[in-house]
Amino acid sequence: MKIFPVTIALLVLFLFGHMVARAQDPLPSWNDGPAKQAIVDFVRTTTESGGTKFVPTEERIATFDQDGTLWVEHPIYSQLVYCLDRVQVLAKEKPVLRSIEPFKTVLSGDLEAVAKLALPELEKIVAVTLTGMSTDQFQAEVKNWLATARHPRWKRPYTELTYQPMQEVLKYFRANGYKTYIVTGGGQDFVRVYSEEVYGIPPEQIVGSVGATKYGYDTDGKPILTKEPKLLLNDDHAGKPEGIHLMIGRRPVAAFGNSIGDRQMLEYTKAGHGTRLAMLVLHDDSAREYAYGPAQELPNSKVGTFPQSLYDEAKKDGWFVISMKNDWKVIFPLELGK
Amino acid sequence: MKIFPVTIALLVLFLFGHMVARAQDPLPSWNDGPAKQAIVDFVRTTTESGGTKFVPTEERIATFDQDGTLWVEHPIYSQLVYCLDRVQVLAKEKPVLRSIEPFKTVLSGDLEAVAKLALPELEKIVAVTLTGMSTDQFQAEVKNWLATARHPRWKRPYTELTYQPMQEVLKYFRANGYKTYIVTGGGQDFVRVYSEEVYGIPPEQIVGSVGATKYGYDTDGKPILTKEPKLLLNDDHAGKPEGIHLMIGRRPVAAFGNSIGDRQMLEYTKAGHGTRLAMLVLHDDSAREYAYGPAQELPNSKVGTFPQSLYDEAKKDGWFVISMKNDWKVIFPLELGK
Numbered sequence: 001m002k003i004f005p006v007t008i009a010l011l012v013l014f015l016f017g018h019m020v021a022r023a024q025d026p027l028p029s030w031n032d033g034p035a036k037q038a039i040v041d042f043v044r045t046t047t048e049s050g051g052t053k054f055v056p057t058e059e060r061i062a063t064f065d066q067d068g069t070l071w072v073e074h075p076i077y078s079q080l081v082y083c084l085d086r087v088q089v090l091a092k093e094k095p096v097l098r099s100i101e102p103f104k105t106v107l108s109g110d111l112e113a114v115a116k117l118a119l120p121e122l123e124k125i126v127a128v129t130l131t132g133m134s135t136d137q138f139q140a141e142v143k144n145w146l147a148t149a150r151h152p153r154w155k156r157p158y159t160e161l162t163y164q165p166m167q168e169v170l171k172y173f174r175a176n177g178y179k180t181y182i183v184t185g186g187g188q189d190f191v192r193v194y195s196e197e198v199y200g201i202p203p204e205q206i207v208g209s210v211g212a213t214k215y216g217y218d219t220d221g222k223p224i225l226t227k228e229p230k231l232l233l234n235d236d237h238a239g240k241p242e243g244i245h246l247m248i249g250r251r252p253v254a255a256f257g258n259s260i261g262d263r264q265m266l267e268y269t270k271a272g273h274g275t276r277l278a279m280l281v282l283h284d285d286s287a288r289e290y291a292y293g294p295a296q297e298l299p300n301s302k303v304g305t306f307p308q309s310l311y312d313e314a315k316k317d318g319w320f321v322i323s324m325k326n327d328w329k330v331i332f333p334l335e336l337g338k
Numbered sequence: 339m340k341i342f343p344v345t346i347a348l349l350v351l352f353l354f355g356h357m358v359a360r361a362q363d364p365l366p367s368w369n370d371g372p373a374k375q376a377i378v379d380f381v382r383t384t385t386e387s388g389g390t391k392f393v394p395t396e397e398r399i400a401t402f403d404q405d406g407t408l409w410v411e412h413p414i415y416s417q418l419v420y421c422l423d424r425v426q427v428l429a430k431e432k433p434v435l436r437s438i439e440p441f442k443t444v445l446s447g448d449l450e451a452v453a454k455l456a457l458p459e460l461e462k463i464v465a466v467t468l469t470g471m472s473t474d475q476f477q478a479e480v481k482n483w484l485a486t487a488r489h490p491r492w493k494r495p496y497t498e499l500t501y502q503p504m505q506e507v508l509k510y511f512r513a514n515g516y517k518t519y520i521v522t523g524g525g526q527d528f529v530r531v532y533s534e535e536v537y538g539i540p541p542e543q544i545v546g547s548v549g550a551t552k553y554g555y556d557t558d559g560k561p562i563l564t565k566e567p568k569l570l571l572n573d574d575h576a577g578k579p580e581g582i583h584l585m586i587g588r589r590p591v592a593a594f595g596n597s598i599g600d601r602q603m604l605e606y607t608k609a610g611h612g613t614r615l616a617m618l619v620l621h622d623d624s625a626r627e628y629a630y631g632p633a634q635e636l637p638n639s640k641v642g643t644f645p646q647s648l649y650d651e652a653k654k655d656g657w658f659v660i661s662m663k664n665d666w667k668v669i670f671p672l673e674l675g676k
Binding site for chain 2: 058061135179188189192196202203204206210212213214215216222223225232233238239241242245246247248249250264267268271
């Protein structure tokens with residue numbers, strides 16, 4: 001008798017779970033095709049207890065590039081827009097910036113000239129806008145900026161321009177015991193500000209380009225961490241597997257990217273033992289988003305981020321290419337509300 | 339009718355959970371006293387839904403120093419023993435080391451001379467023994483070493499010399515939705531090798547002193563990460579809150595340490611909003627372990643790790659001091675089997 005209610009409890013839970021699983025398509029924004037099939041097959045076979053491709057829960061690590069993989073990166077990375085906007089704010093506090101390059105160019109509003117700035121000049125902008133304040137101050141500034149900044153094409157907050165099909169992939173992986181990580185060339189502290197709200201990914205699961213901080217005390221004697229202009233990790237290209245080792249210490253089982261900067265992360269992921277999934281989002285939808293894949297011609301800085309060589313390596317090494325045009329029913333979450 | 343089995347299911351689960359909670363003391367190896375009470379009160383009030391001290395699950399971060407807080411650090415840090423043992427192995431491969439300092443001193447077996455080596459000499463030993471190989475090779479070497487190395491006093495593997503009362507704290511915190519992290523001055527990659535098995539803490543929750551890696555390819559063209567002799571973070575003293583920001587990106591709600599190297603981590607933790615817990619393990623039990631607290635005199639390198647000034651700051655800032663002698667019924671898990 002004693003065991004009876006427990007049996008019912010387990011039976012109910014089992015049947016309920018089974019029904020839900022059958023009734024719901026975990027990827028409703030995806031068209032049927034090889035990309036969707038690859039994701040579903042991968043998740044099923046790596047989580048099927050007793051199967052030859054089973055991956056223990058603690059090893060279920062999936063990494064996702066952000067810009068161009070989880071949200072729009074065109075025409076400029078949102079973090080770069082943040083830095084340029086921030087120069088405007090700082091120039092009010094320090095008018096001397098108006099006469100010093102590269103700030104003078106940024107303040108001129110001449111976007112073509114800004115686009116031509118060389119790396120050392122961009123580094124100066126980054127140093128001034130992303131360092132020299134406490135981690136708490138920086139977080140507050142980014143939060144404020146996100147609330148008002150709008151994408152030039154959709155006139156929406158950047159945080160609304162995530163890809164709905166990829167949001168579904170994140171949830172689907174997590175529902176199957178995977179820890180989802182963002183591995184981005186963008187700033188680790190920048191992405192951490194909104195990642196939990198926007199992607200359901202907590203700050204401790206953000207791997208990004210990151211500078212040192214310095215521990216000290218404010219005027220009230222309270223401990224603070226100040227962001228220093230000293231780069232610890234440039235989390236792009238070879239820096240991605242290096243960042244993954246630094247922050248996670250395990251090789252991912254699945255990795256998603258969209259550009260040449262994700263190449264090493266995908267190689268590193270695929271080179272592990274057992275079943276691995278590597279996928280590339282191909283931007284081939286100029287109508288609903290942008291087109292800057294191998295066969296495309298886009299007259300801007302994004303040309304070359306997905307060269308033919310990357311496409312070739314994908315085919316050779318068994319990575320899957322996701323066509324935004326053919327594989328995705330919708331691009332953005334807001335289209336669902338229409 | 340339809341709702342009936344679900345109701346039973348929930349009732350069973352609720353009653354069962356309630357009974358277990360009442361029947362089990364989560365900290366059976368702790369004597370009743372202010373330290374145990376502080377831990378139980380903290381966990382209860384921060385997880386009591388609707389309470390004024392409630393902490394949301396995603397913010398439940400607890401950090402633990404390792405050496406001297408979770409396991410024995412005396413007479414030498416186990417990782418330093420690893421490095422010294424490793425010099426012996428390397429000398430067989432490269433006999434030239436036998437005539438070069440500081441390796442000559444290490445190979446002489448004169449422990450007093452080894453103890454007198456200066457920091458630049460120790461750095462040479464660290465560089466030779468902890469870098470220059472792939473991350474996979476390093477992991478395999480540490481695993482092999484752990485299987486055979488023994489503590490000089492207890493003749494047991496280091497991994498058996500964890501503190502049973504602290505193992506209970508780790509489990510108690512996790513059972514209440516806390517993510518437990520190790521924040522150690524030791525090597526991040528070193529601790530990651532055994533942390534999951536020994537403490538139930540996965541590699542991605544180890545914050546430690548860490549060097550850069552370099553992505554490349556082996557002779558078969560397979561991607562590998564090589565450990566470089568370039569320090570990214572010295573995770574001790576001020577480096578601990580800096581490491582916490584780097585790796586977690588949130589301020590801990592609770593932190594445990596045992597020495598002056600943990601001071602900044604405890605300050606940083608306590609300076610957060612709301613309820614915070616900061617605790618120091620005091621080594622005052624020379625019979626069952628070691629005594630090197632403020633009032634102790636130990637003729638070795640551990641003198642000064644818990645100076646009177648740390649004791650004073652603890653009292654002033656409301657940190658709790660755990661007396662190994664008075665608060666702990668047992669020290670090691672193996673005593674439980676006696």
